[in-house]
Amino acid sequence: xxxxxxxxxxxxxxxxxxxxxxxxxxxxxxxxKVIVVLSNNDGCVVARSAEAKALGIKMGEPWFxxxxxxxxxxxxxxxxxxxxxxxxxNRLMSILGTFSPIQEVYSIDECFLxxxxxxxxRERAYATRALVSKWTGLVVCxxxxxxxxxxxxxxxxxxxxxxxxxxxxxxxxTSTQESNVLGHLEVGDVWGIGRRQSVKLHAMxxxxxxxxxxxxxxxxxxxxxxxxxxxxxxLRGEECIGIEEVVPAKQxxxxxxxxxxxxxxxxxxxDAITHFVTNAAGKLRAQNSIAGLLQVFIMTDRxxxxxxxxxxxxxxxxxxxxxxxxxxxxxxxxxxxRIFKDGYQYKKAGVILGDIGPEHxxxxxxxxxxxxxxxxxxxxxxxxxxxxxxxxxxKLSNDGARNAWGMRADNKSPHYTTNWDEIATCK
DNA sequence: TCTCCGATTAGAC
DNA sequence: CTAACGGTCTAATCGGAGA
Numbered sequence: 030x031x032x033x034x035x036x037x038x039x040x041x042x043x044x045x046x047x048x049x050x051x052x053x054x055x056x057x058x059x060x061x062k063v064i065v066v067l068s069n070n071d072g073c074v075v076a077r078s079a080e081a082k083a084l085g086i087k088m089g090e091p092w093f094x095x096x097x098x099x100x101x102x103x104x105x106x107x108x109x110x111x112x113x114x115x116x117x118x119n120r121l122m123s124i125l126g127t128f129s130p131i132q133e134v135y136s137i138d139e140c141f142l143x144x145x146x147x148x149x150x151r152e153r154a155y156a157t158r159a160l161v162s163k164w165t166g167l168v169v170c171x172x173x174x175x176x177x178x179x180x181x182x183x184x185x186x187x188x189x190x191x192x193x194x195x196x197x198x199x200x201x202x203t204s205t206q207e208s209n210v211l212g213h214l215e216v217g218d219v220w221g222i223g224r225r226q227s228v229k230l231h232a233m234x235x236x237x238x239x240x241x242x243x244x245x246x247x248x249x250x251x252x253x254x255x256x257x258x259x260x261x262x263x264l265r266g267e268e269c270i271g272i273e274e275v276v277p278a279k280q281x282x283x284x285x286x287x288x289x290x291x292x293x294x295x296x297x298x299x300d301a302i303t304h305f306v307t308n309a310a311g312k313l314r315a316q317n318s319i320a321g322l323l324q325v326f327i328m329t330d331r332x333x334x335x336x337x338x339x340x341x342x343x344x345x346x347x348x349x350x351x352x353x354x355x356x357x358x359x360x361x362x363x364x365x366x367r368i369f370k371d372g373y374q375y376k377k378a379g380v381i382l383g384d385i386g387p388e389h390x391x392x393x394x395x396x397x398x399x400x401x402x403x404x405x406x407x408x409x410x411x412x413x414x415x416x417x418x419x420x421x422x423x424k425l426s427n428d429g430a431r432n433a434w435g436m437r438a439d440n441k442s443p444h445y446t447t448n449w450d451e452i453a454t455c456k
Numbered sequence: 457t458c459t460c461c462g463a464t465t466a467g468a469c
Numbered sequence: 470c471t472a473a474c475g476g477t478c479t480a481a482t483c484g485g486a487g488a
Contacts, residue, residue: 068474068476069475070473071473072474072475073474073475075469089475090474091473091474093472093473093474094474096473136469138469220467220468221466221467221468222467223466223467223468224467225465225466225467226467254481254482255480255481256466256467256481279478280478281477281478281479282477282478283476284476284477285476286475286476287474287475287476290472331474332473379476437473
């Protein structure tokens with residue numbers, strides 16, 4: 030009897046951020062311009078067009094180091110425009126969701142689709158590509174295999190080899206063909222094998238994915254931990270990592286940012302911290318949770334070794350778990366006052382909400398006086414108004430008022446798809 | 457010695 | 470023009486403190 034093989038597919042958009050920019054600037058595509066998208070503060074390269082990759086521009090390269098090559102090759106650099114990418118992502122995901130009843134959105138530009146039970150895998154994969162391209166202009170590649178790890182790897186093959194025409198399926202191969210393919214892939218190409226593990230694996234003579242697949246899971250587990258064992262089993266076609274259709278509630282929510290310019294005043298830090306709290310608590314409310322722990326941190330510039338460094342953190346247990354921006358902001362400012370020291374140039378700050386649980390279980394403080402000044406309804410109203418009229422329409426008075434710490438974004442594109450006023454700028 | 461906890465590490469995008 | 474190196478998140482693991 031034939032063993033039941035699952036058909037897990039991983040659909041991933043090519044050069045997603047760059048493509049989002051390119052779609053609204055056909056002139057750039059026509060002129061074959063080299064495009065890169067920069068991280069917050071225009072810090073480093075986080076996405077590259079095919080032309081940029083061909084030029085040898087590396088992922089994560091600091092932008093200032095590329096300025097010379099950039100002007101030589103007429104590179105077009107965009108500041109990141111997350112509103113645009115998130116909107117394009119939503120369109121992409123809803124299209125992809127029509128191809129399978131089981132979808133896990135894994136990141137902004139990729140998702141797993143369980144195609145087990147369908148008999149026309151190839152046709153579905155090509156139809157997916159065609160429809161996405163027609164309706165959004167995005168280009169996706171499809172990888173299929175019996176496990177998520179092999180689906181990811183298949184996607185890697187599909188992207189790398191033009192011969193595959195954007196679709197690669199391990200389940201279409203004989204075992205000899207499969208071994209042949211795996212023998213030509215680097216261990217570092219495997220999902221879950223990063224730089225460190227690659228070095229360790231190479232040291233023991235394991236260089237190809239085939240060698241890793243055929244290594245002994247038990248002894249590999251002893252040397253590398255459980256994750257490695259799962260990876261090896263998945264490479265053998267055993268499903269160890271399940272598809273997660275519902276996004277689990279976050280256990281920790283971080284909001285932090287590097288500043289466009291160094292900040293020295295506590296007032297400006299307080300302003301930034303209030304902004305971060307608003308952001309983090311908003312996410313907390315969006316998943317119907319409350320937090321019991323708040324951490325506040327401020328940092329100097331770690332790349333400036335000539336300047337004094339100071340990176341304090343303070344953890345503040347909240348007496349009553351809450352999702353109330355105003356209450357949390359109050360504690361956060363107290364925390365800031367505790368750790369702040371004059372005479373440093375701060376380059377980054379942030380808040381972390383932890384000890385997160387569902388909002389209906391509220392562990393109240395036995396010894397605190399019963400205060401009923403809950404501003405929960407104010408928060409709900411604020412969230413509603415901000416959802417309707419745009420983020421930041423209503424905010425806490427301190428939040429962003431001084432704007433001494435704002436991010437640099439010199440090359441931001443219009444919000445083509447999310448702001449009526451900016452649609453006309455589409456060429 | 458065991459367990460719990462926070463801190464650190466490694467990986468992903 | 471200066472100067473300039475991201476932000477979030479999870480799971481596993483480590484190491485110290487207390488039971």
